[in-house]
Amino acid sequence: MASLRCRRDPCGVICLILTYFSVFYADYVVIQYVLIPAYSDSVWCTLHGSVFNLILLLLLACHSKAVFSDPGMVPLPETAIDFSDLRSQSSRMNERGCEGWTVCSRCETYRPPRAHHCRVCQRCIRRMDHHCPWINNCVGELNQKYFIQFLFYTGMASLYSLVLVVSAWVWRIRSEREGDAEKEAEESPSKHLIV
Incomplete structure (x- = not known):
């Protein structure tokens, strides 16, 4: 079994930190500023929060596998080649x-x-x-599957958060039309642009 390893490339380490920070920040923003204000009184908040966090969990699992797995390094020779x-x-x-x-x-x-x-x-x-600096590793024969899955789940998380933001805006417009504007007076659509 291959041992876990990570490169010490400064650019790659910074990109890894930025990747994890952006995932956790996106989770915080979607939960705090989209789901709770829009769906706090219903089961939809829990459902959408669970689905979004499941997507992020799969994203992080695939990212970690792509980071720490061997990309398919050719073994070095035991003796020098003449x-x-x-x-x-x-x-x-x-x-x-x-x-x-x-x-x-x-x-x-x-x-x-x-x-x-x-x-x-x-x-x-x-x-x-x-x-790839975002995984601080090469994308090769053995980790390409995890890298593509990471990209897929990143796209899914982005699309799902966009759908949640749009649905929260629709909910806000409906609430304002029904006279519920005072309940969400402190919420502004500009906060949703943070996502």
């Missing part, structure tokens, strides 16, 4: 059925097809897509 006889080594590799393998001069290792060297991680990554 680059002086590169042609004969390539022919030996092709005889073994490793067609398309190349040598990374930075890692000094053989890398499979579609593997690329990441200058931030200082390693070759199988099926590397990119190095």
Whole structure:
């Protein structure tokens, strides 16, 4: 089982902190300024709050898996590769059925097809897509699924919070028309723009 690890890249650590801060801030704003004022007297507050927090929980779980899982690092060789006889080594590799393998001069290792060297991680990554500062890790063969799920749940949380804000505005307009404006006089639609 792979051990949990995290890069010490300053930009990546700052992006990780910003990611968690923005998720918790969005949760606070949606609960405090959208759900409670709009649905405090009904079961809808609990229902929408539970669904929104479930989406955020899944978002954070997928984000954590993408951060701490191995993206598919190519193992470093036990001994240094002799680059002086590169042609004969390539022919030996092709005889073994490793067609398309190349040598990374930075890692000094053989890398499979579609593997690329990441200058931030200082390693070759199988099926590397990119190095993402928001997960402080490369997106590669082994963690791409978690990264895509993280993006999906981020989109779901954004869309759901937008729907909640619009429904709160509709509720406010209906309340004002029915003469309930004094109950929510301190609430302003500008607070919902914080979301």
